[in-house]
Amino acid sequence: MSKTVLEVENLTTEFHVEAGVARAVDGVSFHLKEGETLGLVGESGSGKSVTSLSLMRLVPEPPGRILPSSKIRINGRDILKVSDREMQKIRGDEIAMIFQDPMTALNPVFTIGNQLSEVLRRHQGLNAQSARKRGVELLETVGIPAPKKRIDNYPHQLSGGMRQRAMIAMALSCNPKILIADEPTTALDVTIQAQILELINKLQKEIGMATILITHDLAVVAEVCDRVAVMYCGRIVEESDIFDLFEHPQHPYTRGLISSIPRIDDAEKGRGELYAIPGMVPDIHSLPDGCRFAERCFQAEARCRSENPVLRETADGRSVSCLFPLSKDGTLR
Amino acid sequence: MLTYIARKFLAMIPTLIGVSILVFVIFNVVGDDPVYLYLGKNATVEDVEIMRHSMGLDKPLWTQYLISMKELVTFNLGYSMSSKEKITDMFLNGAGPSIALTLPALFLYSGISIVLGLICAYWRGTWVDKMIAVLATVGMSISYVAVMIFAQYFLAFMPVEKWGVEIFPITGYENGFPDFIPYILLPNLITTFVALGYNTRFFRSIAVEEMNRDYIRTARAYGADTRTILFKHVLKNIMIPIIARVVVTLPFMITGSFLLEQFFVVPGLGYKLLHAIESADFKVVRTFTMLIAFLVVVTNSVADILNSMVDPRVKLS
Numbered sequence: 001m002s003k004t005v006l007e008v009e010n011l012t013t014e015f016h017v018e019a020g021v022a023r024a025v026d027g028v029s030f031h032l033k034e035g036e037t038l039g040l041v042g043e044s045g046s047g048k049s050v051t052s053l054s055l056m057r058l059v060p061e062p063p064g065r066i067l068p069s070s071k072i073r074i075n076g077r078d079i080l081k082v083s084d085r086e087m088q089k090i091r092g093d094e095i096a097m098i099f100q101d102p103m104t105a106l107n108p109v110f111t112i113g114n115q116l117s118e119v120l121r122r123h124q125g126l127n128a129q130s131a132r133k134r135g136v137e138l139l140e141t142v143g144i145p146a147p148k149k150r151i152d153n154y155p156h157q158l159s160g161g162m163r164q165r166a167m168i169a170m171a172l173s174c175n176p177k178i179l180i181a182d183e184p185t186t187a188l189d190v191t192i193q194a195q196i197l198e199l200i201n202k203l204q205k206e207i208g209m210a211t212i213l214i215t216h217d218l219a220v221v222a223e224v225c226d227r228v229a230v231m232y233c234g235r236i237v238e239e240s241d242i243f244d245l246f247e248h249p250q251h252p253y254t255r256g257l258i259s260s261i262p263r264i265d266d267a268e269k270g271r272g273e274l275y276a277i278p279g280m281v282p283d284i285h286s287l288p289d290g291c292r293f294a295e296r297c298f299q300a301e302a303r304c305r306s307e308n309p310v311l312r313e314t315a316d317g318r319s320v321s322c323l324f325p326l327s328k329d330g331t332l333r
Numbered sequence: 334m335l336t337y338i339a340r341k342f343l344a345m346i347p348t349l350i351g352v353s354i355l356v357f358v359i360f361n362v363v364g365d366d367p368v369y370l371y372l373g374k375n376a377t378v379e380d381v382e383i384m385r386h387s388m389g390l391d392k393p394l395w396t397q398y399l400i401s402m403k404e405l406v407t408f409n410l411g412y413s414m415s416s417k418e419k420i421t422d423m424f425l426n427g428a429g430p431s432i433a434l435t436l437p438a439l440f441l442y443s444g445i446s447i448v449l450g451l452i453c454a455y456w457r458g459t460w461v462d463k464m465i466a467v468l469a470t471v472g473m474s475i476s477y478v479a480v481m482i483f484a485q486y487f488l489a490f491m492p493v494e495k496w497g498v499e500i501f502p503i504t505g506y507e508n509g510f511p512d513f514i515p516y517i518l519l520p521n522l523i524t525t526f527v528a529l530g531y532n533t534r535f536f537r538s539i540a541v542e543e544m545n546r547d548y549i550r551t552a553r554a555y556g557a558d559t560r561t562i563l564f565k566h567v568l569k570n571i572m573i574p575i576i577a578r579v580v581v582t583l584p585f586m587i588t589g590s591f592l593l594e595q596f597f598v599v600p601g602l603g604y605k606l607l608h609a610i611e612s613a614d615f616k617v618v619r620t621f622t623m624l625i626a627f628l629v630v631v632t633n634s635v636a637d638i639l640n641s642m643v644d645p646r647v648k649l650s
Binding site for chain 1: 458459546547548550551552553554555556557558561565566569570643644645646
């Protein structure tokens with residue numbers, strides 16, 4: 001049994017804005033084992049990015065605030081209780097992050113080498129020379145051709161895919177135990193997407209780091225994840241092994257998401273229009289009572305609108321927060 | 334890089350020629366006849382003719398233009414009509430006091446307001462930010478003239494009058510180092526005080542924009558501390574607006590602050606220009622105007638060159 005590197009308990013992150021208090025993440029709990037890849041899936045505004053920023057303690061305060069009842073333990077240490085200075089030592093060293101848009105995530109006025117060295121010198125105590133040497137090695141590891149030349153390039157001189165590779169090199173520089181990849185392929189061409197995912201997967205196996213992959217793309221999840229947590233309106237609605245999730249989703253929302261993936265054999269099998277979940281994500285400032293998905297759910301009953309479903313474990317080691325989880329054949333259980 | 338600089342300076346030449354023609358036309362074609370302005374209404378026809386000839390105003394316009402250009406290029410600018418001083422000397426003697434009166438303040442207030450702006454941006458929304466914002470607004474709201482009068486009265490005049498201690502000299506100027514230093518202290522403090530509010534607010538706003546950038550989040554995510562974020566990542570990115578703001582004010586700093594020189598009786602360029610305007614000294618005013626225009630063109634090119642040094646994305650072509 002491999003070690004648990006990350007435990008998140010009851011994570012709640014709020015934003016105090018003029019319109020009121022927006023609870024972007026509401027009581028999220030999950031854990032991550034060594035070497036494991038967890039997919040965090042949801043629509044825009046479901047709280048997946050705020051969750052990842054909370055894990056790094058990068059939520060801007062004010063207006064953001066992580067409630068004190070939340071717990072985030074990295075190797076048993078609650079990082080919500082450490083000082084800012086301690087946190088700076090953890091960031092980039094124990095837990096690293098790759099961002100969505102490599103065009104804007106690197107500082108345009110410093111070379112790739114400069115930005116890599118900054119991290120290496122800070123966390124590994126390398127001097128300028130050895131940091132540069134290690135930088136070249138890292139660029140080579142992530143598959144950047146002519147790394148000795150590229151290290152002196154500015155971000156705008158690299159293509160999007162190359163920049164994302166440079167970003168990955170930066171994330172790997174200190175062999176972190178946890179890697180958070182926040183939509184790492186969304187801004188890239190489809191062909192580059194596959195390469196980047198493959199690279200993350202390969203390096204992860206080599207180093208044995210645990211990865212949280214945040215995405216709205218279930219296809220990406222299917223490709224690389226071991227486990228998936230589906231988020232809706234700031235809550236995890238279903239958590240499951242990757243195969244079970246696609247095989248038989250238990251939450252109606254998950255089923256809706258899976259049904260809305262276009263398939264190559266759609267026309268052949270006589271499936272007509274692509275399925276879309278009806279309705280809209282509710283406004284974060286006026287969330288409905290009871291189940292937050294009830295308005296859009298095909299099987300919602302009166303009880304769903306008054307009773308708040310809690311995330312509970314179902315028999316086969318999966319969790320779902322639905323009063324009427326779906327059975328294998330997709331009907332009421 | 335060197336070819337870029339050379340090209341920038343070559344590109345200035347047509348602009349400079351254009352500017353000089355414009356200024357020449359404004360003064361010689363559109364403006365009043367300087368001879369009448371100078372001699373007054375009791376002048377005889379003969380007087381006017383003699384004066385016109387001695388000033389070279391009877392020659393064709395383009396000859397006059399070429400002569401004035403020759404004077405500018407050789408920096409042999411002729412004589413002032415009112416004080417009979419050599420204009421070249423007026424410049425050389427006036428530039429020193431003007432620069433000493435304002436340039437230290439430019440560096441002082443720019444430095445302080447950049448640091449304050451960065452601090453506000455980093456801790457925006459907190460009490461530090463709010464306090465600095467209130468102080469900046471208060472500073473901005475007080476008139477320059479009022480600051481000068483109060484500072485001169487309370488910091489220079491009153492200590493001498495009431496307690497017999499001289500903190501700052503009330504007025505005047507002495508040439509030569511280090512004799513001039515006591516005279517420039519108070520004017521520089523006043524300029525710094527007046528400019529601090531505006532500039533802090535300006536630099537705060539550009540730094541706030543920078544703080545929201547993705548790469549600042551990246552720097553944080555990799556453990557950068559406050560100092561690295563502010564003075565490495567943010568500062569280098571806001572260098573372009575900083576350079577633009579500082580460099581654009583440079584020519585006006587060099588030509589001196591008219592008000593300051595007037596209040597503190599400092600024989601700088603501003604002081605001399607005011608007297609030239611009062612005595613309708615057409616030639617001095619024209620030369621001053623041209624030199625200010627030239628300084629603006631030159632400093633703008635210098636700004637472009639500096640920008641290309643701080644931002645790799647500024648194309649060198």
